[in-house]
Amino acid sequence: MKNTTKIAGVGIFLLIVFVMVPWAIAASGRWDFYYTLTSVALLSIASAGVWLTFYIGRINIGQGAYTLAGGYVSAVLVTQAGVNFWLTLPLAGLFCAALSVLIGLPILRLRGVYFAMITLVLTEVARLTALALPITQGAKGITSIPLPRELSLFGMTLIPDFARLENPKLAFYLMAVILMIASYAALYRIVNSRLGHLCRSLQQNEELASSIGVNISYLRVLAYAISSFYGGIAGASFVAISQSIYPSSFQVADSVNFMLNCFLGGLGFVFGPMLGTLVLYFGWDLLFTTGRYQLLIYSSLLIALMMLLPNGLLSLNQLRGKGMRK
Amino acid sequence: MTPILQIKGVSKRYGGLTAVNNVSFDVAKGEIISVIGPNGAGKSTLFKLISSFVGTSSGEVLFKGERISDLAPHVVARRGVVRTFQETTIFRSMTVRENVIVAHHLRSKATLAGFFFGTAAARADVQTFGASADDILGFLGLGDIRDELASNLPQGHLRALGMAIGLATGPEVLLLDEPFAGMNHDETMRMVSNVRRLRDERGVTVLLVEHDMPAVMKISDRIVVINFGQKIAEGTPAEIQNNEQVIEAYLGSEDDAIGM
Numbered sequence: 001m002k003n004t005t006k007i008a009g010v011g012i013f014l015l016i017v018f019v020m021v022p023w024a025i026a027a028s029g030r031w032d033f034y035y036t037l038t039s040v041a042l043l044s045i046a047s048a049g050v051w052l053t054f055y056i057g058r059i060n061i062g063q064g065a066y067t068l069a070g071g072y073v074s075a076v077l078v079t080q081a082g083v084n085f086w087l088t089l090p091l092a093g094l095f096c097a098a099l100s101v102l103i104g105l106p107i108l109r110l111r112g113v114y115f116a117m118i119t120l121v122l123t124e125v126a127r128l129t130a131l132a133l134p135i136t137q138g139a140k141g142i143t144s145i146p147l148p149r150e151l152s153l154f155g156m157t158l159i160p161d162f163a164r165l166e167n168p169k170l171a172f173y174l175m176a177v178i179l180m181i182a183s184y185a186a187l188y189r190i191v192n193s194r195l196g197h198l199c200r201s202l203q204q205n206e207e208l209a210s211s212i213g214v215n216i217s218y219l220r221v222l223a224y225a226i227s228s229f230y231g232g233i234a235g236a237s238f239v240a241i242s243q244s245i246y247p248s249s250f251q252v253a254d255s256v257n258f259m260l261n262c263f264l265g266g267l268g269f270v271f272g273p274m275l276g277t278l279v280l281y282f283g284w285d286l287l288f289t290t291g292r293y294q295l296l297i298y299s300s301l302l303i304a305l306m307m308l309l310p311n312g313l314l315s316l317n318q319l320r321g322k323g324m325r326k
Numbered sequence: 327m328t329p330i331l332q333i334k335g336v337s338k339r340y341g342g343l344t345a346v347n348n349v350s351f352d353v354a355k356g357e358i359i360s361v362i363g364p365n366g367a368g369k370s371t372l373f374k375l376i377s378s379f380v381g382t383s384s385g386e387v388l389f390k391g392e393r394i395s396d397l398a399p400h401v402v403a404r405r406g407v408v409r410t411f412q413e414t415t416i417f418r419s420m421t422v423r424e425n426v427i428v429a430h431h432l433r434s435k436a437t438l439a440g441f442f443f444g445t446a447a448a449r450a451d452v453q454t455f456g457a458s459a460d461d462i463l464g465f466l467g468l469g470d471i472r473d474e475l476a477s478n479l480p481q482g483h484l485r486a487l488g489m490a491i492g493l494a495t496g497p498e499v500l501l502l503d504e505p506f507a508g509m510n511h512d513e514t515m516r517m518v519s520n521v522r523r524l525r526d527e528r529g530v531t532v533l534l535v536e537h538d539m540p541a542v543m544k545i546s547d548r549i550v551v552i553n554f555g556q557k558i559a560e561g562t563p564a565e566i567q568n569n570e571q572v573i574e575a576y577l578g579s580e581d582d583a584i585g586m
């Protein structure tokens with residue numbers, strides 16, 4: 001019974017994402033929605049990474065650093081080494097994962113607000129580094145990055161050249177959505193396998209975890225590296241779409257948003273950050289009509305939501321389930 | 327036969343304070359041995375030194391003749407020396423069964439990647455862990471509450487759960503940190519019998535640190551007494567009860583605490 005509901009849920013989700021949305025956009029002619037939804041999908045990948053660090057009991061406000069780093073890795077490789085974008089995508093992720101191991105080894109010893117504060121600084125460090133390094137071309141950034149080229153294997157075209165497509169917006173949307181689905185499927189597997197079980201043991205009591213033989217520093221770094229891999233992939237994809245990257249492309253505010261997405265969606269639910277990103281992104285846009293009160297209303301709503309639903313939007317579903325059983 | 331655990335002249339200094347001063351004793355395989363002493367005597371520090379949760383200032387702890395002091399706690403656990411905790415250190419938001427299953431970590435044959443991809447070895451592990459967890463929970467009388475959230479358990483059950491977690495790692499030596507603290511008479515007696523069965527039926531060597539004198543006298547093969555960081559006596563319960571120095575150490579504060 002439970003399994004069939006799950007499969008049905010996934011089916012409906014895929015139907016909406018791959019059929020309903022393109023149909024609705026074609027029917028309404030609102031092509032700009034593709035860009036919005038693509039952004040949501042990519043931001044939700046970065047948020048998924050943050051969610052995983054929450055899962056080992058760390059508040060991560062530094063994902064912006066890795067999205068920025070991932071973006072630059074892809075941009076530099078594409079423009080200066082002529083590497084195919086599709087190859088730079090995993091490379092950006094791996095670069096960020098490796099970087100996060102170096103950074104994580106010392107800082108993951110910290111807990112609570114201390115870890116959070118250090119990660120908050122990371123984004124700013126990443127921005128300043130991008131400003132200072134010659135390879136990132138300082139404040140000018142890297143612009144006119146070509147669209148993703150064709151990806152072929154043994155002469156078979158796996159992904160067509162985006163520049164020759166009639167509708168690159170749709171192509172980007174599909175790419176972002178597929179990446180998002182793959183990321184969340186992997187995250188779901190992690191959480192529901194022993195790895196996730198061990199992450200939960202870390203979150204709840206690191207001392208006890210190490211007493212049962214868990215190598216806590218290894219596991220912390222592993223989770224953080226996966227988290228940063230997600231950030232790097234999201235950053236690289238963004239660069240491919242905007243065809244440019246600047247030191248200010250991802251800022252502290254973005255890092256904070258990644259974290260808020262997790263909070264809003266629900267820290268106890270794998271798909272929390274996905275929903276959180278969608279609601280936050282559209283919520284902000286919908287409030288655009290309120291003009292200069294936009295930020296005020298937006299923040300008040302966020303505070304209210306966190307007080308009323310401390311376990312996130314998805315906990316509504318659980319509450320309803322409980323009510324029905326009673 | 328060499329003792330399974332040898333504590334050789336271990337000391338721990340915090341700045342000017344010497345919490346544990348040159349303590350030595352041996353633990354034989356299959357023994358139940360208790361470390362007692364008045365409050366602040368350095369029992370807890372000694373306990374952490376043996377489980378390697380703090381590093382030694384001097385001296386060493388040997389397990390089967392090999393040095394285990396100053397290793398990371400998870401490495402010591404892997405060797406077979408596992409500690410439980412004082413108070414209520416458990417995975418609070420997991421069920422009782424989940425607590426015990428996750429504690430089977432050291433017994434996994436599959437890798438983490440294996441678990442991610444659901445390989446045959448991983449699936450076999452999951453099965454084994456579940457069965458073994460049920461077995462341990464039954465053994466400690468927690469079978470009926472296996473699906474209860476750990477944070478909802480009463481004191482007595484929490485300590486049994488702590489022991490179940492320790493047992494799940496498959497230890498050769500189990501270090502119990504005040505297993506009887508805060509328990510009423512009945513709970514203590516149940517725990518005493520559990521500890522004994524742990525040794526008798528599962529062959530686990532037990533070293534425990536404890537306040538509760540009647541329980542200690544009842545359960546221990548031998549007792550080590552610590553005062554002001556130093557060992558002042560070692561022997562069978564009967565010997566300890568008649569030891570002048572021990573009586574002196576306890577006099578004044580807890581006259582009848584020694585259970586005479």
